[in-house]
Amino acid sequence: MHGVQTKRDWPCLTLAEVQSVLAHYPSAPSAVRIVWHSMRPFSAAARVLVSPPDAVAEGDNRAHTFSQIAEHDVSLPQPEAAFILKRHHASLRTVAALEEEHAFMQHLAAKDVPVCLPVATRSGHTALAQGEWTYELFPPAPGQDDYRDVMSWKPYHSTAHARAAGQALGRLHLAASDYAAPSRGEGTVPAPQRQGTKTQAENASGKDDFSQGMAVPAGRPLTSSMNALGQSDLLPALRQWVKEQPGLAEQLAPHTWEDDVQAVLTPFHTVLRPLLPHIRSCWGHGDWHGSNLFWQKPEETKTEAKVSCILDFGMAERTCVPFDLAVAIERSMIDWLDLSRSHGVVAYAQLEAFLQGYHATHPLDAAEWAQLVAFLPLVHVEFALSEVAYFGTLLQDHASADVAYADYLLGHARWFAGPEGQALLDWLTRYAAHVLPATDVAASSASEHRPHA
Template sequence: MADEQVFGMGDDPLAEPTWPALTEDEIARAVAATWGGSPAAIEWRGARPLSSTVGVRLDDGERLVVKRMPVRLRDEVALGEEHRFMAHLRDRGIPVPEVRATVGEFVYEVHRVGVGEDRYRADFSWSPYRDSDDAVRAGVMLGRLHSAAAGFDAPARPPRPLLASMHGDVVSAFERHIARRPSVAGFLGERDWRAEVPEFRVDFSGVAPLWTHGDWHATNLLWTDHEVTSVIDFGLADRTTAVFDLATAIERTAVDWVSLRDGGPAHVRADQITALIQGYRSERTLSAAEQNLLPSLLPLVHIGYELSEIDYFLTIAHDPRNAEVAYHDWLLGHLRWYESAEGRELRDAVRDLSLH
């Protein structure tokens, strides 16, 4: 993959980046302000579209990851919310690399390189696992993370661009984002969204809130053989529930949303769904309320993120075309697929797996 291209959202799998590449001067300043030392080489450049990221090797051989974001996307306060949760998990045995931040014209996060191979770095974020062994170990680590998250009592994050907030039904999710995000209010005010969105509803009664990862898929994990040896990218972490996070993990990797967008099959990976849930339940028991809730959550877990992504495209990236793609292809597309016979079959299959 060419360094100057990133993963795209529209018709092209690769696109020109929104943000310019990190320069050597920027990298040197960010490293000096956080860890000290001098970068000797840039080893790779990331292809994720929402920030600029590089892997660097220092003169002393240590390796770091430098990530640059616009201040309007994540300021020091926002990063502090994520970093405190990461530290809580690290103190309880979850392999989360240490991270520090510094602010200049942009915000720079500088991470220690995690243990393990970044096996999925070249994959689109929502790609399936390589095999069921990877899926089961991802489930195991997610169960461990949720157990370790207990006791972290920070409140839910305020509305920011790019957050995976939790909602109990479709209409109230839209209404809440309209009330809190003026750009989304203007965007949705130009269309009859109430007529376009199918309604799904769940009841979170009996399910305890929990800070969660929010973006659990293979590209946010590092691997040693089939073991998950590091967990990275807590940018979507927030106070949701464990079962919401598990549903997100299933939704991210079990369905080929790119293929569906292009008119192809869903390629539902039933084997990987089974492996992920089995791995998870080997570490953390699902309560009766969580078992009942899990399949019904699948259509809902993507709504909060996609509405916040529309906000990002309109207010930070200034990219109205991708806001339209986010709405039509990824928000409506997901919801409508779950109304289909195949979408109902997936929910039924997850219900059977969660109950047995």
């Protein structure tokens, strides 16, 4: 449901609005003009040219200053510089919610992962609230925006790009492995308890036990989360989670959603359930695809392709490596917009290159491969439900809400229960057997009990 759109969800930023926002930043420049408006959903974003200040501002070491923007934006004739301003509705992202994303980005930057850090306001915050809106400001990312007009459910331009994207995601997961922030948002709801289950503290394995009746985090809207998905009983957990999502229960009321969950999603969750106690939680990007990556120019690198900057952490959340890797496969390797084709729906050559790049950087063990295969048909569930609430409640776009429910939430899972989806899951299982040591191959297969259409 997300990618380049033919119509915008939110009104474009205006020059007067931009100037009002810039007044809150140190050594604030004057906005000259807006040169580009994004067509992507969920927020409004624009590229704005400014006249940089004469003096170098003393910036917080967490963020860029305007003078640094001017210094590094070599693509523009001086004295003009550029930055990206994003505006969110406060019901979707507050200052605290954006700073959850920014804190993760700062952690990654400290470990030399190429991310584009936000600019700090005079108060030291990296987000700003004004009325019903919340803003964040970024310097231009280094590299080329090769996918600016490409839908997120489209493949990479080449196997070289796919391989480089896999390598970059592997490096991100390595850097994220010791990031200790909890799941996003402050609210939790009681998890349905199963008789005889242990709490996380009682779990002797030392791993985050998502299956043992832990509290279900309410999380933030429009993130790639597994807060309910990670519980041992999917439907009771989803009932509780849905109640905590603003407007979602009302949007689901016309649907027989509980019956649909039982019929379409629960068979896949039955495969995932025994793997949940072995999950090692980790923050992930949550929306990994080509248009959230910038690329080095060919003349600047000796390799075939290289990611120069990682963008848009808006869907980032504490999940686990196999879940975040499944998101990346779901976003770019299946042509969801043209499933009617007789062949070529799955970009297998790119998928293999992507996994080769990832494996060279961050090899999965047998348990993680099994989790990846089991997560893939379900990885979209909580985000799709969040889209139902977003379109139906906030935008009053009931047609899009129905598409998010029928085509996205249920349609994607049903595709995985059909022959092409089963073939993809079998391919992944065989690929895992190919790259894993022989002693670990048996543990990596989840295909024997996979649901079929």
